[in-house]
Amino acid sequence: MARYAMVIKTERCVGCQSCTIACKSEWNVPNGFARTRVPETGTRGTFPNLNTCFHVKQCNHCDRPTCVPACPSGATYQGEDGTVHIDRALCIGCGACVAACPYGARYIDPAAGKADKCDFCAPRREQGLAPACVLTCPGEAKVFGNLEDPASDVYRLVYREGARRMVSNAVAIGPNVYYTGTPEHLEVQAASFAPVPPRTIAPGYIWGAFAKKLVLIAVSASFAGQAIAFFRQLAVGEKRFED
């Protein structure tokens, strides 16, 4: 079984947004949203030790995704190859996954009212094609492949050349997008785009903390009440004539 990963070679990325456009046109991503984009870190450090670079943001297809248990309806799931998908037929658009993603990789498609994100171009992969962003990148900064295949480029980059995951002390959920580059570049990326701790939407919190208990207690109490009444009815028996 494959385990898909992507490596971004920061040193090759010039921030041209070709990947952003390729992805948007391939999947008809609505205006104002993107499944992948390339923001700039902005100037970091103190003069004269200043640095800046581009950072490719997209779904990291984490090993332990926080969006999956956050999804109430089970629309978000992890495939057998480790990639994370959205079953659009099940998504009600509550936004719980958007809040739960530490990488800001998800959005609600305003036309469909459902969550959407990168799926490593699953329909293209089924046809044996590389993801659209990988194919289109003029600097060949994006490398896609199977981490379980020792002959693959991603295997070499991750296990032999030390490509890094974007994790922090607070959030380490095994992202499968890796970054290479100079230590300075990786440092400014981490400073600007470190994963944020997953959030729980307020209704979801209330559901788990109060509503579920309240409903279970109310239903159990009601059931217990009628069970007692029924046992009494069993013990007393029923009258043939009402008095």
Place this chain on the structure above:
Amino acid sequence: MNQQPIPSHPVPLTAEAATALEQLTIKKHDVAIVLLHWFNASVWLMELLSGLALIVAPAYRVMPQWYLIMIASAFGSRANLLRVHVALGLTWIVVFTVYGVFGYRNYLRKEVLVNEIGLDHDDWQWLRIRLLLILNRTKEALPEQGSYNAGQKLFALLVYTALPVIAITGIIMTFHLIGTAVVAWAMLLHFVAVGIVVSGLMVHAYMGAVFPEERPAFFSMITGRVNELFAYKHHFKWWKQAKIEQRHWQQEFHSTTPSEPKSD
């Protein structure tokens, strides 16, 4: 024609009188309402069973994993299960809307609603005494009741409040209306409203189908009629009103010149 006076308050019945009353039946529910009741009951059962299998995330779900798998598998996939849940729910909303539009004057008029969900002084007394009776703390007699007792009225009140909430939140989730935050709150409200109704529904089902004293009420939801002894003992105010109407109808039936209808 045998025209005994209708008592204004319940009097102790002789065995003959009780037996005679038990043989008579009196109409309580229209056929339309009997049909709606069982339509509603079957939709509730199916929506409940399917809905519980649609709450999947560990933090949210109330049913064990095997239940979720069992129900989803029965429909082929969870996506199919959701389609069934939504289709049934929308059908339910359409049927209630049709009833509301066509039956407005019959079933949603103010007087009818007051009769079904308005609690008067007698109702509050009934609630107090009923609770004390259950606890064996009083020997007071229960006050006379209209067509529904206070327990039934409170349940109706709860249901009348929850049904629009369930319907509207269901529509919001189905069509992803207004916005993400609204959908998320709709999800919570949908669950809580159903949960509260279900806790009342269990008492409703027990009282209706199992509790011996209320047995005639259960059959009235099939035949539309109750025996008069039951009506006399449990819903005296309603029985009295029905008898007055019946007398009037009888007079009308036997007279050649119709008289102007009077109430009371």
